[in-house]
Amino acid sequence: MDPRSEVLLRQAELFTGQVLLAGLPADDLLAALPDAIGWSWHAGEQATLQARFPERSRFGTTPPETPFETAVLFLPKSRELTDYLLQALAARLAGKSLYLVGEKRAGVERAAKQLATYGTPRKLDSARHCQLWQVQVEQAPAVPVLEDLAQRYELPLADGPLQVVTLPGVFSHGRLDAGSALLLEHLDDLPAGPLLDFGCGAGVLGAVLKRRYPASPLLMLDVDAFALASSRLTLAANGLDAELIAGDGIHAAPTGLAAIVSNPPFHQGVHTDYQASETLLRDAARFLRPGGELRLVANSFLKYPPLIEQHLGPCATLAERQGFRIYRARRSS
Known part of the structure; x- marks a missing residue:
């Protein structure tokens, strides 16, 4: 209990x-x-x-x-x-x-x-x-409208500004975190086909993916209802669409993905928890099609490359900045 x-x-x-x-x-x-x-x-x-x-x-x-x-x-x-x-x-x-x-x-x-x-x-x-x-409750308030509590900001990108909408409780509420900012610079040359934004949060990565790869179906997965609501608002603000999935980890995703892109979550409540991230690394191959790619950002102190190489394949470091690294690995065909 x-x-x-x-x-x-x-x-x-x-x-x-x-x-x-x-x-x-x-x-x-x-x-x-x-x-x-x-x-x-x-x-x-x-x-x-x-x-x-x-x-x-x-x-x-x-x-x-x-x-x-x-x-x-x-x-x-x-x-x-x-x-x-x-x-x-x-x-x-x-x-x-x-x-x-x-x-x-x-x-x-x-x-x-x-x-x-x-x-x-x-x-x-x-x-x-x-x-x-x-x-x-002596002074009962009016019923709050969740969307009225959203924070909005504009993200300047090479292909035009992106409107981001974040709700209370969502990771990096009201701002772009350093890890996601680095990953946004390294989203080129993803394989064609279904793309998954794992741990989608406010939907920044997913929205950029959909705009950059409009012919690829986009799925966005998160454990948190407020994150999914934020992603839905971000997509709508930019005239984009995706399938939103509520799930506790990669096992809620479909198989046959062309790529999984993630700034993976590692916090739950007040406790630090790496389980969802490590399960993603161990099981990503089961959800990627042959030649499919895992591309993610992680704190550089996390020993993710050995785990990725053990379960998926050779892991390349694409960039490093401000304590973050971008990793890429492909499932063998």
């Missing part, structure tokens, strides 16, 4: 009836609270919850329409995302209780101050290096 869930269950009498668990972990909490429903924006956790508790959790960027009498927010990493989620929940809870649970090292005490917008926050419990806070 996740320690945040354990803290919640220490006060189980507060969570009977119609409770919405927002951002819940994929553990046994729904079994312990049989009348609760979940709301997840993490595709992997949602898949686990759906398999174990069919129809009891929803995936997306807005709360489910199912009625609820109280809600618990499991603290996310981003303060901007926390603001949006609290507002979205408080808008449905006028005169009712809204709870916040999170790890101390994730900043739950700081985040609890954000509850003061809606009433007087109270700390109810502290255990397992976590805290549980509650607020009675």
Whole structure:
């Protein structure tokens, strides 16, 4: 059981009836609270919850329409995302209780101050290096429009400016990160055929790929519902189209790809996690057609070339700058 869930269950009498668990972990909490429903924006956790508790959790960027009498927010990493989620929940809870649970090292005490917008926050419990806070929603806000919270910027490129739209909680919100900037300079000569932007985030790489290779079908995959929503907005802002896939890793992608392009993710919550990236390197050959190519950017301290060469083929370093390297490898035909 996740320690945040354990803290919640220490006060189980507060969570009977119609409770919405927002951002819940994929553990046994729904079994312990049989009348609760979940709301997840993490595709992997949602898949686990759906398999174990069919129809009891929803995936997306807005709360489910199912009625609820109280809600618990499991603290996310981003303060901007926390603001949006609290507002979205408080808008449905006028005169009712809204709870916040999170790890101390994730900043739950700081985040609890954000509850003061809606009433007087109270700390109810502290255990397992976590805290549980509650607020009675006295000032219910208007329902937030997620797109109104987007940050937009223009990326100057050789073939014309690209409009980028990012939402709260999405990697590199409101700016282009150094790794992606380097990779954008090294997207030439990709094989013709279906292209996958793995870990698409705000959709910068995918949008550039679609504009540069318009005849190649584009797929964009991410574990996070807010990232997929950002990619959808970025594509629309540039008059482009792609197939968006919600999935926890490369195994959610189709086979027969001509190329996989990625600034692979390695953070999950407050923890550093390389699993999705390393699984991509180990299994990319299964999803690439013969002659298909993996091209990615990674921190130069990560020992990726031996892993790539073991599972895919010879790995070339195309560029290095600001602590990042561009790697290319092809599946043998």
